[in-house]
Amino acid sequence: MVVNRREFSLGLAFALTAACSTGDPSRAEPARGLWRVYRQRFLDPSGRIVDTGNGGISHSEGQGYGMLLAALSEDREAFAAMARWADATLARQETGLYAWRYDPRQPNPVADPNNATDGDILIAWALALAGKRWNMPAYSTRSGALRQAIRRDCVVEQNGQSLLLPGLNGFVNGPRVTVNPSYYIWPALDAFARVDGHAIWEPVIASGEELIRQARFGPLQLPTDWVVVTPGLVAPAADKPGVRTLHSVCRGAFVALAIGLIGCGTIHQPAGGAVSMQTAPPMPPPATGGQPGTLNTLPPMGDGQQDPKALERLQALRDARLRSGPGTDTPVGPGDVIEVSVPQVKELAFVTTRVAGDGTISLPLLGTFRAGGHSEESVRQEIRTRLGAIMYDPQVTVFVREYKSRKVSVIGSVPQPGLYEPATPTDTIFGTSSSTSFGDV
Numbered sequence: 001m002v003v004n005r006r007e008f009s010l011g012l013a014f015a016l017t018a019a020c021s022t023g024d025p026s027r028a029e030p031a032r033g034l035w036r037v038y039r040q041r042f043l044d045p046s047g048r049i050v051d052t053g054n055g056g057i058s059h060s061e062g063q064g065y066g067m068l069l070a071a072l073s074e075d076r077e078a079f080a081a082m083a084r085w086a087d088a089t090l091a092r093q094e095t096g097l098y099a100w101r102y103d104p105r106q107p108n109p110v111a112d113p114n115n116a117t118d119g120d121i122l123i124a125w126a127l128a129l130a131g132k133r134w135n136m137p138a139y140s141t142r143s144g145a146l147r148q149a150i151r152r153d154c155v156v157e158q159n160g161q162s163l164l165l166p167g168l169n170g171f172v173n174g175p176r177v178t179v180n181p182s183y184y185i186w187p188a189l190d191a192f193a194r195v196d197g198h199a200i201w202e203p204v205i206a207s208g209e210e211l212i213r214q215a216r217f218g219p220l221q222l223p224t225d226w227v228v229v230t231p232g233l234v235a236p237a238a239d240k241p242g243v244r245t246l247h248s249v250c251r252g253a254f255v256a257l258a259i260g261l262i263g264c265g266t267i268h269q270p271a272g273g274a275v276s277m278q279t280a281p282p283m284p285p286p287a288t289g290g291q292p293g294t295l296n297t298l299p300p301m302g303d304g305q306q307d308p309k310a311l312e313r314l315q316a317l318r319d320a321r322l323r324s325g326p327g328t329d330t331p332v333g334p335g336d337v338i339e340v341s342v343p344q345v346k347e348l349a350f351v352t353t354r355v356a357g358d359g360t361i362s363l364p365l366l367g368t369f370r371a372g373g374h375s376e377e378s379v380r381q382e383i384r385t386r387l388g389a390i391m392y393d394p395q396v397t398v399f400v401r402e403y404k405s406r407k408v409s410v411i412g413s414v415p416q417p418g419l420y421e422p423a424t425p426t427d428t429i430f431g432t433s434s435s436t437s438f439g440d441v
Helices: 005-020 025-042 060-072 077-087 117-134 137-153 186-196 196-215 251-264 308-323 375-386
Strands: 153-156 161-164 176-179 227-232 234-238 336-342 351-354 360-363 367-370 399-404 408-410 417-419
Touching: 025 060, 060 117, 077 117, 077 137, 117 137, 117 186, 137 153, 137 186, 137 196, 137 375, 161 176, 161 196, 186 196, 196 375, 227 360, 351 360
Parallel strands: none
Antiparallel strands: 153 161, 176 227, 227 234, 336 351, 336 399, 360 367, 408 417
16 A cells, blocks of 8 residues: 555545534534643643653653644643743753653753654644744744754754754764654644745655655564664664554654644544555564574564574575585676575565566565675675664575576587576586486587
8 A cells, every 4th residue: 555645644634624614613612622631631730741651751742742732722821831831941052952851750850951853843833833823923933943953953964865863862873874753743844844945844854755665664564663774774773672663653643633633623543554665675573682693672583483494494505505515606697596594584584586687686674785796605794784784693694596697508419408507506517407418428
């Protein structure tokens, strides 16, 4: 199923608008009632949105959600209280951004000055909306300054992409950029583009859309919560505590649905859908890490036992390698058939692929890369290098099963002279072809 982010957002907006345009003014009152329930449950008198299910802490994301809902519900008093608390408690004067976490149980409730970019986006969006609705220049000005800080400090230009960083610090390590797709609050970014100009925000939006197209994993082909972007590869982040997909990545849709809820007083159950991508590698199931050949954030397959069929195939592959002698330096070429085995990864436990006409091969999780002109060992090392971005000490076996790119010419006094394909580079012309008898040579 192919879902276009813009078409989905427009369709959702149209559906919400149609649902709200019933001409029945009585529908507004249930919506205000829902906001009152939310405010009573989560907003304390100081203006802080309290995470009641997480030890009473607060996050800039929660503060942004609350401010956005208050603006949509025309609750100026609650909005003002939340904006004051955020500026007094979370705002960082040196960056113009907001600290991501507040824990009232700690001696220093704001011990980590780093920001959460999605929280800043939500707050900036809410301020812009409130400034326009209530003709409050102070809110509009603060929103503009916050948007400028986000665009200046929380977007990194890497490999021709404008990637949205989850926070100011800790997410760029040389060519490796860690990104969380759920931090792209699409309706907010579209609103920023309308206010500030598409030239400023369109690169961020387009790069985010491309990221989601490339970051699809698992049987449902959904993005993970965290991904690492390196030149030529998008992979699940191995250093993050767990891999999740639908809930976190659908934050933007949940925000849009919340808008519809406040505007219409109706709750809708969101439906999941997959997004298309060019390299759609499946991802292994989550597993424990620390041992050679295990994904740092992914537990072993199934009940912790390796797939016995995959291990049998691996053993047969190794036996074939021993029978054919030591590894060869013969380069592979178009048409050759390569067997790859990484038994710790379900989707790579036993994979057979053919070298394309341009010399490339495509493997699950690893994408497409060049193998033509390289030896078995070179291909194996390339696979190890690519897996090294998400695994510790991957165990890789590569075996060229068929050398279709090479021919052996058989001439002379033989029953069937002609061109033949050796099964391996160590085969001799005296034992290669089952259709030719060499007894009379």
